[in-house]
Amino acid sequence: MxxxxxxxxxxxxxxxxxxxxxxxxxxxxxxxxxxxxxxxxxxxxxxxxxxxxxxxxxxxxxxxxxxxxxxxxxxxxxxxxxxxxxxxxxxxxxxxxxxxxxxxxxxxxxxxxxxxxxxxxxxxxxxxxxxxxxxxxxxxxxxxxxxSSDDEINFFPSATLASVYLENLIAPTCRFLIENGGYELDGIKYKKCKLHILVPDRINQDVNLQFEKLKSSIETKNVSFKYAGRPRNISIDTQIKDEILVFIDFPTIITGINYAISNLLPNDFNRLSPDYDSILERELRRFITTLKKLLIKHGFDEMVIVKRETDI
Structure with a gap:
């Protein structure tokens, strides 16, 4: 620990x-x-x-x-x-x-x-x-x-990003699956569905490229669906595992941690130093912890699993 x-x-x-x-x-x-x-x-x-x-x-x-x-x-x-x-x-x-x-x-x-x-x-x-x-x-x-509460929800950038991520993707996806009793894919209705959030072990400068590499190692099929109140369709990858339809998302929103931390630190701070890496790692842990707390608060914790890259 x-x-x-x-x-x-x-x-x-x-x-x-x-x-x-x-x-x-x-x-x-x-x-x-x-x-x-x-x-x-x-x-x-x-x-x-x-x-x-x-x-x-x-x-x-x-x-x-x-x-x-x-x-x-x-x-x-x-x-x-x-x-x-x-x-x-x-x-x-x-x-x-x-x-x-x-x-x-x-x-x-x-x-x-x-x-x-x-x-x-x-x-x-x-x-x-x-x-x-x-x-x-x-x-x-x-x-x-x-x-004291472990990594309580606070004003750090990771907590804010976790809240936005939940409201914009996780919550509407979970509500859609609950309201529709599952999801129909290729003519088959899957009543058992899960949402897996895959988080990298560390944040690189180009998070989008980082996720593309991670995504290429997993065989998935992209689907999209309309959810009430959203201006655009939700696009997300899926995978069938043990007769369960697993929705998989890579939270590229965490790239915002890099930008936020950079603004909080002095201009002369060395962003290639071990100190900067340790700050990013702590914020990544805060993102995950905050997300898990929010999932429990909204009642989505049984549907959603948050995984680090090494756990895949």
């Missing part, structure tokens, strides 16, 4: 706390601390822009934890208060904006003065210098993330 990726941000002064948090969290998550020096896992690369690296990180990780410690003193309404470093607060806002409040948490020293704007964020409080208190706060967040 693939572990979800988790980012830990902190001030330079509190890296030891970040290390302790990583030890606790690593049993359930693939954890990266902001300053780790191993090249493949480092968030901040040599000779690259920090903001660019942070924007990339928000697309690579599934969860974010920021450690709020009393690093700076500020004057607030005439009183001296303690607050985290500005960069920690900035990273917290950035990750929350990209991942959503349910995927981010702020572990804070109890002496910190927080703005009222943090009211909707998951907070875990600890007492500075009290190790059991810190471990308890980290474990609270760990359990919160473990119990």
């Amino acid at each position: 693939i572990k979800k990726r988790l980012f830990i941000g902190s001030s330079s002064e509190e890296l030891s706390l970040a290390e302790k948090a990583k030890t606790i969290l690593s049993t359930d998550f693939d954890v990266t601390i902001w300053n780790e020096k191993v090249w493949d896992s480092s968030v901040f690369k040599i000779n690259q822009n920090f903001l660019s690296d942070l924007l990339k990180a928000t697309l690579q990780f599934d969860y974010g934890i920021l450690l709020g410690t009393n690093d700076d003193k500020v004057e607030f309404r005439g009183q001296v208060m303690l607050q985290p470093r500005d960069n920690v607060l900035f990273e917290l806002g950035l990750f929350t904006g990209r991942l959503g409040t349910s995927k981010c948490a702020f572990i804070i020293d109890k002496d910190i003065k927080l703005l009222s704007d943090f009211g909707g964020l998951s907070l875990a409080v600890f007492e500075n210098g009290n190790e059991p208190s810190f471990e308890n706060a980290v474990n609270q967040v760990k359990e919160l993330f473990k119990s």
